[in-house]
Amino acid sequence: MASSSVMSSYRRGVRDGLPFLLIVIPFATLFGVVATEAGLSVFETLSFSVVVIAGAAQFTALSLLTEQAPVLIVLISALAVNLRLAMYSASLTPYLGALPMWKRAVTAYFLVDQTYAGSVLEYEKRPGMSVAERWAYFMGIATPICPPWYAATVAGAWAGAAIPPEAGLDFALPIAFLAMIGPALRTPAHRIAALVSTVLALAFAFVPYNLGLIIGGLGGMIAGAEAERRGLGFPLFTERSK
């Protein structure tokens, strides 16, 4: 009984993760193309995707490396882009913190934008899930996201510059993120958080090392939490009882 509900959680995760293939494949392919153009071998490109497994930071590091930036600056900038991963980790801790240490380590390795966004929405929607079911769901989402991330990186490295630039592949990342943001704007507090973070990120875009992102993110979180404290944390048009 318990194991079948765990299995069905895994399968539901796989199903919910599948749409992200449309984003992961072009994005990883693009990284492969760009990396080989910058002079990396196929093996180096694949190592990048397997060891780091964070698209935005990989692109940040690669573009700074090609600009001959000092290694320390490359690391600081790319890790600043990845600071959000610590917030994801904190956000999942109430749901997955009871897992054994090795499972938490595995979760940490596979913690990317898509696995985080997909699983946290599911955990919010189904508060009754057991910890085992939650982990199965997380691994389910990671299945169609992370291995294809490696595979498509290699495919892109092989394909080289075969993809025409007018296809607008560069915009796959913003589209992916925007597609996740829309459904997450469930309450006035969520919308206020998103709006404040957008305004701050644009206003502080001039701040070096992507710190504008951190300013926008922290500002948005504070705005959302404050809005919730003032009673805006519920959907406007649906029933409050849940």
Next chain:
Amino acid sequence: MIADSDLWIVIFGLGLGSFGLRFLFLGLVGDRALPEWMLRHLRYTAVAILPALVAPLVVWPPATGGQTDPLRLVAAIATLAVGAVTKSVFAAMGTGAVVMLAGAYWPA
């Protein structure tokens, strides 16, 4: 040309650092209860960080050298709107892709 040693330092440094960030709370905090004010802030991480990440890329796309591009702006607004209305990530992504492809291949 990127120096080999620099590249591997960045790959492993970034890999270790990223894992550290991912493991920070999950691994070290575990199932100890977090204070309510912190949980309240954490509920808004996704809707705060993702817009901050995406907004500059939409307004000043690197692919156009930072010039604001009407096509990318329209694709972004359409994606967000469809996602907000339908609550479907899939429909929203499809909308964005269709707008970008239509803009690229439509005979202007």
